[in-house]
Structures are given as structure tokens and as C-alpha cells.
Amino acid sequence: MKTAIFIAASALYLGLCAPVAAGDVAAGASVAQSCVMCHGEKGLSTMAGTPSLAGQPDLYLANQLRDFRDGKRHNEVMNVIAKPLSDAEIDDVSAYFAQFEIQLKKKGK
Numbered sequence: 295m296k297t298a299i300f301i302a303a304s305a306l307y308l309g310l311c312a313p314v315a316a317g318d319v320a321a322g323a324s325v326a327q328s329c330v331m332c333h334g335e336k337g338l339s340t341m342a343g344t345p346s347l348a349g350q351p352d353l354y355l356a357n358q359l360r361d362f363r364d365g366k367r368h369n370e371v372m373n374v375i376a377k378p379l380s381d382a383e384i385d386d387v388s389a390y391f392a393q394f395e396i397q398l399k400k401k402g403k
């Protein structure tokens with residue numbers, strides 16, 4: 295029984311973590327044109343209070359956008375911006391920003 299629960303939980307976890315490359319990067323690039331003035335070129339933000347989107351998992355980005363759109367996550371700006379986005383546009387723009395790879399280095403180095 296315990297094994298069965300473990301297997302079921304693992305399958306669920308893996309299912310949730312598996313990359314769902316549902317979005318279309320090229321279509322996402324055109325949606326992203328209305329995001330980069332705040333979130334930065336290719337989603338690398340230089341604006342205080344505005345997070346970078348580049349390199350974040352597409353599933354995470356898509357979930358945040360749906361939560362903004364559906365009013366489950368509250369932010370005056372993003373609630374307005376996400377409101378008109380369709381599910382396809384959310385998946386596409388998420389795939390666009392998720393395609394970038396971020397390299398870490400310490401500040402000032």
C-alpha cells in the first residue's frame with residue numbers, strides 16, 4: 295500500500311515537474327513585445343520591483359500568468375496585463391521567456 299502511494303505521488307510529482315513545452319516560441323515572441331518595456335530585453339529586468347522572466351520554467355510563468363488573469367495572484371499592473379491573454383498566448387509567451395538560459399555570477403565580478 296505504502297509503495298503504491300509512493301509510486302502514485304512520484305508519478306504526480308514528475309508529471310507536475312515535466313516540462314510541458316506546449317507553447318510556440320515564435321508566436322510568443324510577438325506577445326512578448328508588450329512585456330519587455332518592463333521585464334527587459336529578452337526578459338532580463340533592470341527595473342526595480344519587476345522580476346526577470348528569462349530562464350524561468352515555462353510552467354511556472356504560465357501558472358503565474360493564469361493566476362494574475364484569474365485574480366488569484368494580485369498585482370495592479372499584471373492583473374490588467376494578463377486579463378486579455380488567451381491560454382495559447384500565455385503558453386506561447388511563457389515558452390518564449392523560458393527558452394533563455396541564465397548564467398550566475400556574483401555581483402561586481
Ligand code: HEC
Nearest residue numbers: 325326328329332343344345355358359369371372375387
Ligand atoms: C508596466 C510594467 C509591466 C508590463 C508591461 C508587464 N509586466 Fe509582468 N510584472 C510587472 C511587475 C511589477 C511584476 C511583479 C508583480 C508582483 O510583485 O507580484 C510582474 C510580474 C510578472 C510575472 C511573475 C514573475 C514571477 O517571478 O513570479 C510574470 C510571469 C509576468 N509579469 C509576465 C508578464 C508578461 C508575459 C507580460 C507581457 C504580456 C508582462 N508581464 C508585462 C510589470 C509588468
